[in-house]
Amino acid sequence: MLLITFAGPGGDRLGIQAGSDIVDVAAAAAECGLDAPATMLDVIRGGATALTALETLLAGDPARLPLETVTLRAPLRPGKVVGVGLNYTEHVAESARTLDTDKELPQRPVLFSKPATAVVGPGEPIQHNGGLTAQLDWECELAVVIGKTAKRVSAQAAMDHVFGYSIVNDISARDQRRSGQWFFSKGQDSYAPFGPAIRTVDDVADPYGLELSLRVNGDVKQKSSTKYMLFRIAELIADISSGMTLEPGDVIATGSPAGVGASFTPQQFLQPGDVVEASIQDIGTLRNPVVDAR
Incomplete structure (x- = not known):
């Protein structure tokens, strides 16, 4: 199942995406007289x-809205x-060459x-503050959405704690790394575009067989597959949960393949007016404009 959140009357609403249409869950539940989750x-x-409950709603063939509306x-x-750094072999090599x-x-x-304040949705702007960075970079990453509390879980049991998969664009101000620490470089407002949907885990046959790509103004910058992930999802959950409790709704951004802007010669970085599109097979395309935030 492909689930979305969209703007609706009275605030954000839960939706089910079916092709180029969506089902408004609250409206469908009211129409059928059924209880359904609201968010x-x-x-x-x-x-x-x-x-x-959502499958029951769909079985009733509820009214649909065009996704584009x-x-x-x-x-x-x-x-x-x-976030997980250096989790694709070729990205390790390019980072060693260009990012020390x-x-x-x-x-x-x-x-x-x-931080949660870094999260923005589809279509929302990535903020380029020229007073803080001249090296705003992109990273298309598979996002793992946690479904059940994970505390000191084994790798063998870890996948039972996954709800589904989405996309995170791990925006990074490369010139704001401080003494090897990445938090300010990667944690500023708007530096975690997230979406456009969550594909539930039962609907993904192989999370290591997904193609992913990223375009800037229509030009392909990254093109790879999750099969090249160094530490796989179960290993990541086991490692993180060994000392940090993962809770329902938490997100793990599983790392970027090669092709970040810092790796090009000359280096390429995002500028106000650019449009970034991060795509992952079976999930969709996360599209965000870059704006001047000064």
Whole structure:
């Protein structure tokens, strides 16, 4: 199932995307006289029971709206976004060459965080503050949405804690790394575009067989596959949850493949007026404009 959050009467609403149409869950539930989750977080916390309720709604063939007529929001505002650095072999190599990181493959996941205030949805602007950065970069990443609380879980049990998958564009101000620390570089407002939808885990046959790409103004900058992920999802959940409780709705951004702007010769960075499109197979395209934030 492909789930979205969109702007509607009275605030943000939960939707089910079906091709080029959506089902307004609240409207469909009212029409059928059925109970249904009201928000994305309600679905995540409700687990199998909530998903069954949505399937029941769909079976009733409710009215649909054209997707193009609604304004999409970020699927939810995560309690925390845990980023994973250097998780694709070719990106390790290009980062060592251009960003002075270690050329050796990491032996454990390289982790950082983004605050909830960094999250923006489809179509919302990425803020380019020229007073803070001249090196605003992109990274298309598969996002793992946590469905059940994970605390010290094993790799063998980790996938039971996944609700679904989405896209995060890990925006980075490369010139704001401070003594090796990445938080300000990656955590500023608007530096975590998220969406456009969440594909539930039961609807993804192989999370390591997804093509991903990124375009800037229509030009392809990144093109790869999740099969090249160094630390896989179960390993990431086990490692993170060994010391940090993952809660329903939390997001893990699983790392970027090669092709970031810093890797080009000459280097390429985002500028006001650019449009960035991050795409992952079976999930969709996350499109955001870059605006001058000064």
